[in-house]
Amino acid sequence: MKAFYNLIPAFLAAGRVTAMPQNGVPQQAVLAASTKHTANPLGVGHFSEWSRATKKQFLVDWQNGKASEWTIVEGNEGGDLDSMTAALTWAYHLEHSSENTSHPIKAIALLQTPSHALDLRPENKVALDNSQMTPGHEDLLTMDELPEDPETLSRKLKGIVLVDHGSPLRKWSHAKIVSIFDHHKDRGTAPDAEPRVFETVASCTTLVARQMLDELEKLDQEYHMPHELLELVLSAIAIDSGGLSGKKTTQADIDVSKRILARSNWKKDDLEDVMEELDDELSKAQKDIDSLGLRDLLRRDWKGDFIDTPSPRTPTVSLGFASIPYSMDEQILKTDFAELFDWFAKHYRDGEKEKIREVVLTVRDDVRIDQDQADSLFNVVKEALENNDQGIDFQPWHRADELAPRQMVWTHKSHAGRKVIRPIVEAAVMGWE
Structure with missing residues (x-):
């Protein structure tokens, strides 16, 4: 029986915030940002026109010192289809539901990924093409297109809305959190946010779309909802x-899909047929990543931030996660030398049947953290993972004896993915002294 793998590498490095590039990926894994195409045919339809016009107005207003009039709706930095759609949906709703009021809202969706990494998720490209958006993602605002760094911009904004992640990255910590929609664990962030929705559903877009429809149907006159x-x-x-x-x-998920379908151009079609066809098309595209090298596999789903620790010597640790749908053995073959050492030298998903997940932990020493500190941090996180209270039975990888110091790889057969592993690691780092 073929085993399917879900690899979740966790990477730690201590140092100042300024030591990391803006998108949070270790410099070794960052490729030069490509410029966006300018000769693409424009997208057609109201949704594309709105998105492009909103992006232009946001940048014009920033140039004119009016950033304080804007609310940014941002998904997580992994930039998957759920995160992107939830952000676009809520930004559209905020603007259109308030346009005939005395306090219209200026809102824009931000994809917390650089533009050059968007096509690393082919399912997003298919979905956007189906929605008649401009090719090359020109309608969308991405991290590398922000007119200034988030630390500075966050102090000027009216606020931010979090979708598909429950707490902001450190670089957005100075912004007021207006609302939160998340289908993961509630960590208590921004208790006064409104609406503030945490609920276990398959898709965060379900929560955003339900809130949108509930509010839309209470309006005296509904705004136009583009198909x-x-x-x-x-x-x-x-x-x-x-x-x-x-x-x-x-x-x-089912109820909201029924309500959305009834308003779409597919309203005469059977819900199960529509959703099955969409899933088949998008899942096929999602798996079309065999041509990606190791660095692109890491970039397509990199999530990282800075974690505070009690240690006076190393008060901040850079913590990063990447989920890759290939086993370690398969990934090693994608490196230049097809050897284990080359996987670590470059620094760094799912099926049914028997699913095997792999977790990689590595801690790097450099000019800001000496070897003794790195050893200590590695041991603290390693112990937290191996003695976790989530019932995850970590077993050493079959080549664990070949690993260098402060490198470890485990396998496990539980359903625990990054959303379970990450809090364990973060708690360990925050308690490290």
Whole structure:
């Protein structure tokens, strides 16, 4: 029986915040940002036009010192279809639901990934093409297109809305958190945010779309809802819920999909057929990544931030996670020398049947953290993982004896992915002295 792998490398390095590039990926894994195409045909339809016009107005207002009039709706830095769709949906709703009021809201969706990494998720490209957006992602605002660094911009904004992640990255910590929508664990961030929705569903887009529809239906006059956006919403829910037939599917995912379908151009079609077809198309695209090298596999789903520790010598640790749908053995073959050492030298998902997940831990010493500190930090995190209270039975990888100091690889057969592993690691780092 073929085993399927879900690898979750965890990488730690201590140092100042300024030591990391803006997108949070270790410099060794960053390729030069490509410029966006300028000769692409413009997208057609209201949704593309709105998105492009909003992006232009945001940049014009920033230039004119009006950043304080804007709310940024941002998904997580992994930039998957769910995160992107949830952000676009809520930004569209905020603007259109308030446009005939005395306090209209200026809102824009931000993809917390650089533009050159967007095509590393082919399912996003398919969904955006289906929604008639401009090729090359010109309608979308990405991290590398922000007019200034988030630390500075966050102090000027009216606020931010978090979708598909429950707490902001450190670089957005100075911004007011207006609302939160997340389908993961509630960590208590921004208790006064409104709306503040934490609920276990397959797709965060379900939560955003439900809130949007509830508010839309209470308006004296409904605003125009473009079919392209509705179809994008169905796409995001479909791929996260396995066409509404996956194990993570909830009644909320089904109910919201019915409500969205009834407003879309597919309203005469059967819901199950629509969602199954979307899931098949998008899942096929999602798996079309065999041509990606190791660095691109890491870049396509990199999530990282800075964690405070009690240690006076190393008060801040850079912590990064990447989820890769290949086993360690398969990834090693993608390196230049097809050897284990080359995987670590470069620094750095799922099926049914028997699913084997792999977790990699490595701690790097450099000019800001000496070897003794790095050894201590590695041991603290290693012990926390091996003695976790989540019932995860970590077993050493079959080549663990070949690993260098402060490198470890485990396998486990539980369903625990990054969303379970990451809090364990973060708690260990925050308690390290």
